[in-house]
Amino acid sequence: MKPQRNKDKNRNNNYYRPNFWGMVRDIIIASFNKGIFLPVGIWLLFLILFLKLNHEDALYLLVNFRTLLLDLRILGWFLFGITVILWYFSVKRLRRVHAEEMRRVSEEKKGYQEKELGQKLGSSNN
Numbered sequence: 001m002k003p004q005r006n007k008d009k010n011r012n013n014n015y016y017r018p019n020f021w022g023m024v025r026d027i028i029i030a031s032f033n034k035g036i037f038l039p040v041g042i043w044l045l046f047l048i049l050f051l052k053l054n055h056e057d058a059l060y061l062l063v064n065f066r067t068l069l070l071d072l073r074i075l076g077w078f079l080f081g082i083t084v085i086l087w088y089f090s091v092k093r094l095r096r097v098h099a100e101e102m103r104r105v106s107e108e109k110k111g112y113q114e115k116e117l118g119q120k121l122g123s124s125n126n
Contacts, residue, residue, distance in 0.1 A: 035091040039084050 031037040050058060068074050114121050 035095060036088060039088045042081075042084060 028037070031040055050061070053061065069078060110121055110123075
């Protein structure tokens with residue numbers, strides 16, 4: 001009789017080991033799927049640029065931000081930021097409407113198929 005191989009030994013070599021870059025990849029993929037990659041990317045870019053400023057320039061930017069808006073020097077950038085934020089909420093709403101419509105069409109199609117076949121059908125939605 002042959003000795004059985006240890007199945008646990010083979011499983012240890014094939015399981016998924018999460019790591020930092022796998023997490024980053026998963027977050028980026030999820031942000032693409034949810035439509036928030038662009039706004040988050042822009043905020044991260046601004047955060048990095050702000051952190052790279054020296055202390056005096058960062059203080060000047062924080063103190064005089066309102067003045068810069070009133071002087072209309074960065075009004076275009078401010079309006080761009082507002083547009084991106086509104087775009088995010090619009091995309092979020094449109095995705096929800098689309099998902100609900102696809103669910104409704106799917107149920108209607110399933111009803112017609114069950115009526116035609118004369119039997120209940122399973123679902124692939126989990």
